[in-house]
Amino acid sequence: MQAELEMVKALLGGSKRVVALTGAGVSAESGVPTFRGRDGLWRNHRPEDLARPDAFKAHPELVWEFYNWRRELVAGCKPNAAHYALAELERQVPNFLLITQNVDGLHAEAGSVKLMEMHGSLWRVRCTKCTHAREERDPLPPLPECPVCGHLLRPGVVWFGEPLVPGVLKVTIDQITKAEIFLSIGTSSLVQPAASFPQLAKDHGAVTVEINPDPTPISGLFDFALHGKAGEVLSELITGLDD
Structure with missing residues (x-):
């Protein structure tokens, strides 16, 4: 995996537009x-x-x-290394959006500002x-x-059977279609509308990267599948990005 990780790191270093999607796996590392x-x-x-x-x-x-x-x-529960790494990535990438399916508020606590909490808080x-x-x-x-x-x-x-907050999906789709790199972190992306995001990014030319401890049913869709704890993988990816 090290070679793939270095390739993704090099791509991130030169990217101007990045969208990251996070799921329950990121929060699990905080004990949620x-x-x-x-x-x-x-x-x-x-x-x-x-x-x-x-x-x-x-x-x-x-x-x-x-x-x-x-x-x-x-x-x-407190933010973990993954939350802090994504907040740092936001500072390094000119156009960045973090989309989370989590409702625990840990991304905001870690300092993420360009944040879309799809399911509320x-x-x-x-x-x-x-x-x-x-x-x-x-x-x-x-x-x-x-x-x-x-x-x-x-x-x-947002409860089952309810629509997302007006405008959230529109902004999310708009940013994904413009992304150079799409990161899927700690989620199997099997629940709509998030399930469609990796393919949407790929269809619009983004490099797609999955970060998860184990393969998911859609791992084969991604250009890179980095298997490991989100905190460890993301911490390594952002090291030296600002050099």
Whole structure:
């Protein structure tokens, strides 16, 4: 893999436009639990059955209990070498965009600014009635109320069956089609719309690079597949880029 890594490093050194996509594998290196949890259940509920608009409408207190539990778990996690390496890559590349499927906020904590949080953030809340939205790191009551209109607040994440925040997909696609290098990090890219991003980048002439501990079902699509921990691979890739 060393030869491929050096080739990717050389390409990054001369690139003006880079788009990176990250998934749960990056956060796992910080100890962030996977969405399903160790046994696939949370209090006998499948998490994917709770992360839905209809579940929130029917059982808002249960859904908020689930999200407050997730917030407590993530609160103790810190950015890892991969998060910091991507923040540094942003500083080195003139036109850079980081797209993440993660909702833990660790990329922003590590210093990433040119960041698209496709699925929102555990640390944002928004009103179910008015336009009020804010970041909230403090513990929340079982049924938090909007300070503006008094209606129920909800987690600022994109649930199953909901569209992405308006404009997010448009900006993402626009940047991917202009990228010289597309990095897919810690994700198998099997869930839409992210599943289409590597092929979209490739179709528009980008060099595509996968960084993952193990091969994924779409590893063969990429020009380079670098197998290893994201923190280790990315740290090596950015070393000396500013020389």
